[in-house]
Amino acid sequence: MDNYEFHWNVVFDAFPQLLGGAFTTIHVSVLSMLLGIVIAVLLALGKMSTSKVFYHIANVWIEIARNTPALFLIYMAYFGLGAYGIHLSPYFAVFSALVFINGGYLAETFRGGFQSIPKTQYSAAKSLGMNKFKVYRYVILPQMFRRIYHPMTNQFVWSILMSSLGILVGMNELSGETQRLQSTSFRTLEFFIVAAVMYFVITKLVLLAASLISKKVFKGEIS
Amino acid sequence: MDLFTPLSWNDTGFILTGVLNTVFISVVAILVGTVLGLAVGFVRAESSKSVNILLGGFLDILRSVPLIIQLILFSTFIGAMGYPLDPFVAGSIILSLYTMAFMGEVFRSGFNSVPMAMRKAARSLGMSYWQTVRYVRVPIGMRAVFPSWLGVALSVIKDSALVSVIGYMELLRTAEQLISRTQQPLMILIGVGLFYFMISYPLSLYGKHVERKMEI
Numbered sequence: 344m345d346n347y348e349f350h351w352n353v354v355f356d357a358f359p360q361l362l363g364g365a366f367t368t369i370h371v372s373v374l375s376m377l378l379g380i381v382i383a384v385l386l387a388l389g390k391m392s393t394s395k396v397f398y399h400i401a402n403v404w405i406e407i408a409r410n411t412p413a414l415f416l417i418y419m420a421y422f423g424l425g426a427y428g429i430h431l432s433p434y435f436a437v438f439s440a441l442v443f444i445n446g447g448y449l450a451e452t453f454r455g456g457f458q459s460i461p462k463t464q465y466s467a468a469k470s471l472g473m474n475k476f477k478v479y480r481y482v483i484l485p486q487m488f489r490r491i492y493h494p495m496t497n498q499f500v501w502s503i504l505m506s507s508l509g510i511l512v513g514m515n516e517l518s519g520e521t522q523r524l525q526s527t528s529f530r531t532l533e534f535f536i537v538a539a540v541m542y543f544v545i546t547k548l549v550l551l552a553a554s555l556i557s558k559k560v561f562k563g564e565i566s
Numbered sequence: 567m568d569l570f571t572p573l574s575w576n577d578t579g580f581i582l583t584g585v586l587n588t589v590f591i592s593v594v595a596i597l598v599g600t601v602l603g604l605a606v607g608f609v610r611a612e613s614s615k616s617v618n619i620l621l622g623g624f625l626d627i628l629r630s631v632p633l634i635i636q637l638i639l640f641s642t643f644i645g646a647m648g649y650p651l652d653p654f655v656a657g658s659i660i661l662s663l664y665t666m667a668f669m670g671e672v673f674r675s676g677f678n679s680v681p682m683a684m685r686k687a688a689r690s691l692g693m694s695y696w697q698t699v700r701y702v703r704v705p706i707g708m709r710a711v712f713p714s715w716l717g718v719a720l721s722v723i724k725d726s727a728l729v730s731v732i733g734y735m736e737l738l739r740t741a742e743q744l745i746s747r748t749q750q751p752l753m754i755l756i757g758v759g760l761f762y763f764m765i766s767y768p769l770s771l772y773g774k775h776v777e778r779k780m781e782i
Contacts, residue, residue, distance in 0.1 A: 419759065
């Protein structure tokens with residue numbers, strides 16, 4: 344119990360590298376979130392479309408993303424596509440798996456948000472003389488955005504946390520960088536404690552920023 | 567000489583061990599996590615602000631640090647302290663605590679979902695405090711949050727794949743070892759994905775069905 348000596352100096356010396364890793368973590372989560380949103384919009388439209396083909400493509404994508412582990416999808420991108428001769432870099436493998444999952448989860452969020460707005464509002468706005476663009480711009484989308492804001496924040500935090508799986512394919516984000524640094528110094532415990540704290544701080548900062556933005560944009564209408 | 571031996575029927579037992587281990591650790595984590603989460607949720611719904619801040623802070627750590635880091639940290643920590651645990655035990659401890667953190671929030675909102683008027687009505691019928699908890703708040707509140715509970719349980723089954731990092735032979739790790747022997751990643755991975763999908767998809771459909779039924 345008492346013979347483990349903590350050596351923090353190694354960790355402090357390697358702090359710039361850890362920060363670099365943290366930057367990659369944020370980088371990959373932001374990008375995967377942005378592309379995920381674009382895909383999610385398309386998938387949500389597909390799921391609500393009358394075309395059977397689009398509906399089924401969207402449905403299969405969403406259900407695979409929601410019902411298989413993230414690690415499985417990362418392995419699929421990293422090892423599975425390799426069988427087809429497509430060799431993705433660790434960064435790109437994690438990135439594409441996160442995009443795939445974010446797209447699937449957010450599509451359901453968007454669809455739910457869209458369908459939660461009663462159809463009567465659409466007719467009411469139309470009868471006030473608004474055209475289709477104006478109805479969406481001033482009536483439907485602002486309300487929808489309010490409802491999907493919270494789930495979207497959660498999905499972003501989830502992306503940050505799940506990008507830590509990059510450690511298993513040798514990506515150089517925060518946890519991968521930690522793994523690499525601890526393997527040369529053998530200060531496993533110290534490095535991972537610092538990494539855990541960094542993840543905690545990043546997550547809290549994101550949540551803080553999200554709540555500040557929501558206060559500004561929605562003027563305190565949602566928490 | 568052939569370096570790699572292809573997948574054969576002899577591997578069935580090996581894969582089956584992985585499947586059973588995945589199911590086993592998920593069931594343990596969900597059961598323990600539910601029991602602990604029920605306690606945590608109840609305490610959080612009932613206690614004062616200061617207790618809530620302390621408890622909430624602890625749960626917050628469990629939810630804001632990636633599971634994989636928690637697993638590595640815990641298994642390294644107990645190793646460094648001189649009490650190395652079996653990967654299964656270490657994995658189920660962390661996975662259960664992780665589950666508890668999420669279940670706690672679910673159950674807390676379940677306990678709070680029973681209106682005060684109903685609790686007071688139960689008390690005025692002569693029930694004791696614990697009787698209102700046992701016969702009113704648990705049955706009614708827990709039914710209300712069943713879909714969310716199922717959602718958390720499903721995510722635990724999927725997250726159990728991460729226990730492989732500390733050396734537990736669950737499905738994804740057996741698959742990884744088979745891949746490095748056979749060099750047939752696509753077939754093996756698709757099989758693994760299908761397994762998770764076949765467990766998770768019907769349950770998620772059921773959850774949606776229950777949710778829809780409750781709305782009406």
